[in-house]
Amino acid sequence: MKKIKILFFTILLMIVVVGVSGYFWLQNNPTGQALFHFGGLVVGANDNSVILKQALGLSKPKTYLLLFLNNTELRPGGGFIGAYAVVRIDKAKPEILKIEGSEILDKNATAFLDNPPEPIQRSLAVDNWFFRDSNWSPDFASSSENVLRAYAKENGLLSENIDAVVGFTPTVLEEFLKIVGPITAEGIEFNAQNFTEKLEYEVEYGYVDRGEEFVERKNLLADVATALIAKGRENILEGLSQYFAVVQRMILEKQIVFYSVDSSYQSILKSQNLSGQMTTSTGDYLFWVDANLGSLKTDVALTRDLTYKIVSTGTQYLARATMYYDHTGDYDWRTTRYLAYSRIFVPLGSRLISITGSDVEDALGKLPTDEGVENGRQWFGSYIKIIPGKSLAVTFEYLLPSDIIDFEKSKQYNLFVQKQIGTNQIGLNLNLNFGRNIRPVEPSTFEMGLDNNSNNDYNFKTDLVIDRAFVIEFDN
Template sequence: MAETQGTSANNAPSRTRRPSNSGRKGLRRRTLAILVSLGGIFLIVLAGAAWLGNKASEINSELTSATDLIPSLKEEISNDNADGAGATVDQIRAHTAAAKRAADDPVWTLGSTLPGIGTNLSAVSEVARSADDVATLGLAPLVKVYSTLDWETLLPSSSGTDLVPLKAASPSISAAAHAVRLSADRLSQIDTTKLLRQVAEPLSSARGQLQDITGTLDAAANASKIAPGMLGAETPRNYLLVIQNNAETRASGGIPGALAVLSLDKGSMTLGAQSSAADMGAMSPIVPLDPEQQQIYSGRMGKFMQDVNLTPDFPTAASTAQAMWERKTGQRVDGVISIDPVALGYILDATGPVTLRDPELVTLASGDLPTKLTGKNVVRTLLSDVYAQIEQPTLQDAYFAGVAQEIFAALSGGKGNAKGLLEGLTRGTAEGRVLVWSGQPAEQSVIGKYALSGSIAGPSVAPAQFGVYFNDGTGAKMDYHVKRTVQLVKECSQNGYEQTTVRVTSTNTAPADAATSLPAYVTGGGVFGVPAGSVQTNIVAYGPVQANVETAKVDGERASFAPYVHRNRPVGVVAVRLAPGQSKAIDFTFGKIVQHTEPLVVVTPTIQDVKNVILATKEASCSQ
C-alpha cells in the first residue's frame, strides 16, 4: 500500500507557531499584570519592613526610657519620697504601655507569624508585654503600698507598733509578686537559640532582672504574711535570744554567750532576765539528735548549750536550744533568734552609742573598758578587751550580757532610724550573722526558703553550694586572732562530672609571746591539750548534694580526714593547729558533682568582713 500523504500528530516534526497580533497583546497584558502584582507585593514588603523597623525602634526607645527611670525610682524610695516615686512609676507605665501598643500593631503581629524573623518579633512582643505587666501589676501597687506605710512606726518599740497597715499591705504585695513571677515564667519559655543576637541578648538580660525582682518580691510577700504574727500581732511571742561569741568559733558563728528571752506583743519589745550558756549546765539525758549529725559533731550538741551550734544547720541548733531552755527553765519559747557582736555593731551604727547604766557593769568597766559602746568599738570590746580586763568568766559573761541589754533597750525605745536599722539587719542577715527559727511549722516553712534560716539543705541552698564552717578545738577565745580566706577552685571535669577544690587558708595572728601576754582564759592555758598561744580548729567542708569528698591536703600534702554525709551532702573534717604567726592551707577536693551551675560558698561568719574571707572563684587550666 502506498504511504498516506503526511504524518500523524505524534510523529509530526517540531515547529514554533508565531502568535497572532492579538495573542501577543494578551501575553503582554498578562505579563504586565504579573509584574504589577509582584511589584505591589514587593512594595508592600518594603513598606512592611520599614513599618516593622519603625516599630522596633519605637519599642526599643520606649523600653529604654522606662529602664532609665529605674535609678530615680530607687533613689526616691530610698529617700522616703513617696510622691516622687509615684510620679516616676506613672512615667514608667506610660513608656511600657507605648511599647506594648507598638508590639500589638497588626503589621507587627502579622510579621510575628513569618518564618525566621517571626520568632524574633514574637520575642520582642513578649518582652514589651512583660515590661508593661511588671510596671502596671508590679511596680504601681508596690509603690502605692509603700506610700501608705510609715516605716519608722513599724519598728518594735516599748510602746508597741501598729501592725494593721503591714497586714493590709500583704495582699497587694503578694499579687505584685505573682504578676512578676508570671512574666518571668513567660520569658523563660522563649528559646533564645533561634533568635538574632540583637534580640537574644536583651531578652537574656530581661530574664535575669526579672528573676532578681521575682525573688525579692516573693521574699517581701512571704515576710508580709508571717511578720505580723511573729511580731505578736495576734498573741504575744517569746523568743530565745542567743548572742553568739565569735571569739570561740562554732559552725554558725560562735559559742552561745548571752541568753535572754525577747518578748514581742503587738510590736512592743522587751528583753527579759539574761542568762549564759554556762548557767544551763549539762543535759542528762542529752537532747535527742539525728544520727548523722551526732556522728559528725558528737553528742555534745545535745548535752551543752555551748555546743548546740557545732552543726552549721541552724534549725537543728535552734530546736535543740529550745528544748534545753524548756528543760532548764520550764518556759516554752516560740522560736530562736541568733545574732553576733558584728551585727550588734551594725545596729549601733543606726541607733547611735549606748551607755552602760548598771552600776555593777560600770564598776566592771572601770579601767580600759568603755562604758559607751558604738558600732566601732563593740566588737573589739566584747571579743577581746573584756578578757584582758576581767578575769572571772562569770563577770565576763555579765558584761557581755549587759552590753546586749543596753543595745536592745535602745531598739525597744525607738532609738535610731528605720532605714539604717533595716540596712544593718539586712547586711547582718546576708552575712549569716542574724538567724531566725520559728517553732511554728507554717512559719518555719517560709523562713526555710531564705538564708535567714541558716539551713544546710532545702530551698535556701543553691544547687552547687559549698560550705566551710569552723569549730574551735582550743577550748578558749583565740579565734579573735585568726584570719581566714576561702576560695573555690574549679578543677578539670572528669568523666562528665564537675570537680571543685575548696581551699581554706588560716593564719594565727596572735603575738609570738601569746602564751604569756594573753590571759589564760583567752589561750586556754593548755587545759585541753593545745599549747597556750596556739589555736586548734576543726574545719568542716560541705559539698553539693550527691557529690563525693575525695581528698584532703594540708599545705599540699595528702592528709587523713573524716568523711561523712549530712542530708545527702558530702562532709569532710580536718583538724588544724596553728602556732602564733603560723599559716596553713587546707584543700578539700569534691568530685562526682552533677550540678553544672556556677558554684558558690558560704562560710562561718567571723570578726572579718565576709567579703574579705570569700575570694573570687579560680579556674584550673585544663588541656583540651
C-alpha cells in the first residue's frame, strides 16, 4: 500500500514544508539564500530560525498528519478528507510511515467519535462520526483537533505522537503544473486545466479500462507523482522563486493550512496567517460556510457570489447576507443536484429574522433551521438544494448587535469577511447604508471609485480569493 502514493505525497510534503519554512526563514532573513533538492534541504549560513528547525525536524524528528482536502467536495474544514498520510521528518528528510484512503481507516475501525453533527447524520444516513467527515468546523485549528480525536479513536498510526496537521487541496497541484507544464503518466496527459477532473475520473472509473482491481485504482497517483518530480527537477533551481511564490499564495488563499499541537507554535502560525483559523477581530463579521453532503464533486460546477447589505431600521441595523449560486453542471459521473448545509458566522448577539431560498423538506420530513455559537461567533444554518442548470439565492436576514454600529461610542465601522478554506473565485459585493455621511478608509475612496458611492452608501465589489477587511469612518 505504501507504494501507491508515496511519491505523490513526498513531493507535496516537500513543497508544503519547504514552502512554509522558507516563508518564515526568508521573512526573518531577507538577504539569506537557500538551496533545495528533493530528499533534503540545504540552507544558508544564517540558519537560526526556530520555525525552520522545528518544522523540518532539525532539532528532533517531527511527525505530521497530512490531509488531502478535496475542495470539489467542499466541507467546512476545506474539503472532503479523501486520503491522509503520516510522515516523519528527521533533519529535513521525510519518511512516509503510512498512507491510504480515508475510507480504509474508517472501514477497519472498531470505534468512532460519538454523535456526528445532525446534518451529517441526516444527509449521509450514518450513525458514526467517521474520520473522513471529522473536519466539520470551518476553523482549521478546531477542525484539526477533532480530526486528531477521530484519528485516535479509530486507532490511527502514531495518533498520540502527531506534532502537526497539514491540509492541502488539489488546487495546489494545479498551480504547480502551471509552472512545470503538462506531465504524462500511464499514457494519460495531465495539465493544470484538467488535472483534478481527469485524476478523479481515472481513479474512480478509469481503472476498469486499465484492467486494474478496485484496490489498485490509486496506483496511478504514484506514476503521476513520478512524472511531476521528474518534470520539476528540470527547473527546480531556476524556478525556485516561482515555487516560493505559489506556496505563499496558496497559503494566503487558504489552499494550504497548518495546525500545530504545540500551542506556542500554533500562536506563531496564527500570527502569520497560516493557521486557517476564524478571526477574533472586533466589529462586524461575516463568514459563509458550505458543506457538500452527498453531492459527488459538484462544487466544481458551482459559481458563488456573496452580497452583504446593511440598512437602518431607525433604531437598529438589519443585515442581509445573500449567496447567489449558479449550478453549471449536469447529472453525470462527477456532478449532480447540490445538497448542502450552509451556515453563516456573524457577530455574537446577532438575532435571526428569516432565511429565504433554503430547502424546506427532504425524505425524512421538514428540514430545520439551526443556530448556535462557535469560537465566539453566532451562527445560523440551513439546508440548500440546487438542481443542475438552475440558480439559487439564499438569504440570511438578521439584526446586528447594537455595539457593532454605535455612533455614540465610535465614529468607525469595521467589517471582516472571511473566506472558507478551499473555496475558489467567490464574488463579494457590499451595499452598506448607515443613514449618515461616511468616509471610506480601507479600501480607500481612490481604490473603490467615488462614483459608486453616495454620502450615506458604501458600495464595493471585489472577491473572496482571500479574507477581506473594510474600515469606514462616520462624519461628525
